Amino acid sequence: MATGAMADRIRSKLGDLSPAERKVGRVLLAAYPSAGFETVATIAERAHVSAPTVLRFVSRFGFRGFPEFQAALRTELEQRNASPLSLYDTPGYGRPADEGADQGSLLGRAGRIFPSEVAGTLAELPPHDLDQAVRLLADPRLRITLAGGRFTHLLAQYLGLHLMQLREGVQFLPDRAVERTAALAALGRRDLLVLFDYRRYEDDKVAMAELARERGGKLLLFTDTWLSPVAGRADVALPCRVTAPSPYDSLVPTLAVIETVVAGVVESLGEDAHDHLRRAEDVAQRIGLV
Structure with a gap:
């Protein structure tokens, strides 16, 4: 079973898609996540659908185009592979996004983050x-x-x-x-x-x-x-x-x-x-x- 946030979104929405769009979803899940980085034409060929069907598929998930879908997938993979070292200089992880801005005390940030999470x-x-x-x-x-x-x-x-x-x-x-x-x-x-x-x-x-x-x-x-x-x-x-x-x-x-x-x-x-x-x-x- 393909695992990941995007895979879960695709899997949960399969029942709401058209038959042709479901074919696209199954192709993506069958070789997740690598299939998501193929071209529109390649995915369409593997799913035996048209290129516009692939574009309609990604629009169903709120993406304005295929590049935006791939960017979201790339972000997911980066997050999955993140380490404390790679997160150290990321805004919001251990330091304020703007060092000059008033981000509140450490206790204040912790008090917001932990209950919310x-x-x-x-x-x-x-x-x-x-x-x-x-x-x-x-x-x-x-x-x-x-x-x-x-x-x-x-x-x-x-x-x-x-x-x-x-x-x-x-x-x-x-x-x-x-x-x-x-x-x-x-x-x-x-x-x-x-x-x-x-x-x-x-x-x-x-x-x-x-x-x-x-x-x-x-x-x-x-x-x-x-x-x-x-x-x-x-x-x-x-x-x-x-x-x-x-x-x-x-x-x-x-x-x-x-x-x-x-x-x-x-x-x-x-x-x-x-x-x-x-x-x-x-x-x-x-x-x-x-």
Whole structure:
């Protein structure tokens, strides 16, 4: 499945297009994003439609012409591949757009950005996807394995530690090569792999997703709004905004989604979660951890 903001827009609008325009959409999705950088004539030939049909297709998405459509696609790819270094001098990422202008205090900027990004993330999250993520995490028949990336391993641990207090069968993907290999080789139909993968996406996450799917396992993905390449293989993908007052992507909206998911798991497990948490507390007291 093609992944990306533009791909999602095309896919969601296919049902509203004419039959000829749908052919254009399918050609673009089949080789996304590279097909979007072909000429109008080439796309028309591949879709077996006329060049004006291709132009009508892009106009359906609010573009005034094909160059504008390609510029939007190029911007999306640049955003997907952005790093803290590339964002450092970008206006709005860690420094005011106009250094001489009054942009407000750091606290003021943070106070505007973080609530907006959290609210936007939760508003854009499809309720069906959230419900499905909760069902997977609360399913006692599934063993859960969590893995994150450079920074997002912290979020994987945050979610996993909560789940460990609520249910059995939760583990983190080990760091050491032999243990990691063994854990991935053991994945099967009763496993749920939970991955965190954000822009500057990591190739090992795609390989892990492929292993889980090949063995009949389930896959839950936390990602950004540009969507990790893993999204096309996931049973559920929960995209989160990442805008921050610094060059670093914010994980605050993802944290809000995690805590929302945890609340759903608590509700879904009901008394079983309560009993499991009580047993965990009893053990912690006996060994002097609380």
